[in-house]
Amino acid sequence: MGRVMREHIITPNRKQITFFESDAKYTAYGGARGGGKSWAMRTKLVLLALNYKGIQILLLRRTLGELRENHLFPLLKMLAGIAVFVSTDKEFRFPNGSRIKLGYCDNENDVLQFQGQSYEVIGLEEATHFTEKQYTALTECNRISGSMEYKDFKPRMYFTCNPGGVGHDWVKRLFIDKNYRTNENSRDYFFIKSLVFDNHFLMEHNPEYVDTLKALPEVRRRAMLYGDWNSFEGAFFPEFDYEKHTAEPFMPDKNWIKFRALDYGLDMTCCLWLAITNDGRIIVYRELYEEGLIISEATKRILAATPKTETIRYTVASPDLWNRRQESGKSGFEIITKNGMKRLQKANNARITGWRVMREYLKERYELEGKPKLTIFRNCRNLLHSLPLLRFDEYVKEDAADTPHDITHAPEALRYALMSREPMFIKKSVPFTSSIYNFDSASPEDDEYESFIKY
Numbered sequence: 001m002g003r004v005m006r007e008h009i010i011t012p013n014r015k016q017i018t019f020f021e022s023d024a025k026y027t028a029y030g031g032a033r034g035g036g037k038s039w040a041m042r043t044k045l046v047l048l049a050l051n052y053k054g055i056q057i058l059l060l061r062r063t064l065g066e067l068r069e070n071h072l073f074p075l076l077k078m079l080a081g082i083a084v085f086v087s088t089d090k091e092f093r094f095p096n097g098s099r100i101k102l103g104y105c106d107n108e109n110d111v112l113q114f115q116g117q118s119y120e121v122i123g124l125e126e127a128t129h130f131t132e133k134q135y136t137a138l139t140e141c142n143r144i145s146g147s148m149e150y151k152d153f154k155p156r157m158y159f160t161c162n163p164g165g166v167g168h169d170w171v172k173r174l175f176i177d178k179n180y181r182t183n184e185n186s187r188d189y190f191f192i193k194s195l196v197f198d199n200h201f202l203m204e205h206n207p208e209y210v211d212t213l214k215a216l217p218e219v220r221r222r223a224m225l226y227g228d229w230n231s232f233e234g235a236f237f238p239e240f241d242y243e244k245h246t247a248e249p250f251m252p253d254k255n256w257i258k259f260r261a262l263d264y265g266l267d268m269t270c271c272l273w274l275a276i277t278n279d280g281r282i283i284v285y286r287e288l289y290e291e292g293l294i295i296s297e298a299t300k301r302i303l304a305a306t307p308k309t310e311t312i313r314y315t316v317a318s319p320d321l322w323n324r325r326q327e328s329g330k331s332g333f334e335i336i337t338k339n340g341m342k343r344l345q346k347a348n349n350a351r352i353t354g355w356r357v358m359r360e361y362l363k364e365r366y367e368l369e370g371k372p373k374l375t376i377f378r379n380c381r382n383l384l385h386s387l388p389l390l391r392f393d394e395y396v397k398e399d400a401a402d403t404p405h406d407i408t409h410a411p412e413a414l415r416y417a418l419m420s421r422e423p424m425f426i427k428k429s430v431p432f433t434s435s436i437y438n439f440d441s442a443s444p445e446d447d448e449y450e451s452f453i454k455y
């Protein structure tokens with residue numbers, strides 16, 4: 001029987017060619033989104049498998065789902081009739097003895113499964129999703145295997161990456177800052193900067209994707225559109241500007257909707273009072289920031305700080321207040337409502353989404369004649385002190401660090417507050433306009449109100 005030849009015509013862009021040509025020990029292709037990094041990674045690995053008889057290749061992503069979507073399906077299509085996929089071993093076997101094994105490392109220790117194995121080439125997709133420990137463990141498997149015919153082949157690793165993620169720091173240190181430790185050799189590391197504009201395929205078929213990247217909040221846009229590795233460093237809210245985001249206090253209009261946000265802790269209670277203006281802006285007009293209050297005392301202090309004439313629609317509070325406390329068997333929620341604060345609403349604690357929402361509020365708005373959607377009164381000193389001091393988390397780059405702990409309370413309360421105004425989290429049945437009702441003095445039936453956010 002004659003052999004069936006399949007012809008694949010590939011048209012790599014300039015950066016992808018540089019990636020194909022690199023035989024450095026460690027090559028990283030990274031930066032912005034959509035530049036064609038994943039395409040380059042799998043195409044390069046297939047080319048290596050075809051060119052070097054018996055080569056052993058490992059291609060890794062952090063999770064199985066990502067691996068499937070991003071590589072397994074495209075590889076099955078690309079390699080139909082060229083290599084056989086053995087699903088029990090999750091590997092493509094080529095007639096020349098080469099092998100591309102697909103793997104994932106969901107947990108820190110999942111890399112141990114590769115211990116003692118040998119792969120001439122390891123491809124680490126989205127390298128910034130891997131910890132430095134995982135990366136180091138993998139370098140130990142990167143060596144000549146028994147089945148490789150070309151014993152002088154230089155083992156190597158290829159990385160693709162976007163800024164952010166648990167591995168941001170080690171990737172940045174090795175490939176961007178080039179800050180090497182004693183046993184690391186600068187010649188081993190080669191970086192190719194990827195930009196979406198390099199990807200002719202995407203620019204031709206889906207030019208709107210660039211608009212999607214342009215519409216991202218400031219910090220993420222800098223990272224994902226321009227591949228800026230410094231955007232996740234320094235101040236967490238670089239867009240915060242005292243001149244732009246603060247105002248001298250005045251009495252909020254009595255018809256504006258008002259609500260509170262509470263971050264309770266025995267170490268610190270932070271409560272913010274917020275009002276929604278007629279043009280949809282949010283004003284933080286009062287704060288309470290006090291150490292050492294037990295829950296019942298904190299509740300009383302908050303109620304006392306709320307003038308009787310002020311209508312508070314609801315109070316959004318940390319979800320952990322709904323857990324029962326071991327000592328009393330009661331939840332914080334129960335104690336707070338018993339002490340007279342009604343309409344308590346469980347905050348949505350999706351941190352990264354919440355911080356993104358906050359960035360949106362800090363942006364200047366065209367529809368508001370260049371004003372941002374958030375204003376903080378200058379009497380809210382603790383919130384104004386904390387916001388500019390907040391830093392990026394060392395490990396989860398889109399999250400804020402939780403140290404120093406004392407500056408996290410007020411921003412967290414603000415995050416709860418803004419998340420409670422996101423349309424998908426507002427219960428439809430709450431009439432938006434009814435305001436002449438002081439919920440603090442509402443009847444106990446209102447307690448059932450606590451479950452009005454769905455998760």
Ligand SMILES: Nc1ncnc2c1ncn2[C@@H]1O[C@H](COP(=O)(O)OP(=O)(O)OP(=O)(O)O)[C@@H](O)[C@H]1O
Nearest residue numbers: 011012013032033034035036037038039040201202
């Ligand atoms: N040279 C090419 N020829 C044909 N299609 C390509 C080429 N380069 C990239 N593509 C296609 O462009 C799209 C985006 O590419 P890819 O997924 O590789 O980008 P990426 O840089 O990995 O993106 P992300 O940052 O989101 O991971 C994919 O559909 C991919 O198949």
Ligand SMILES: [Mg+2]
Nearest residue numbers: 037038039160
């Ligand atoms: Mg990719």
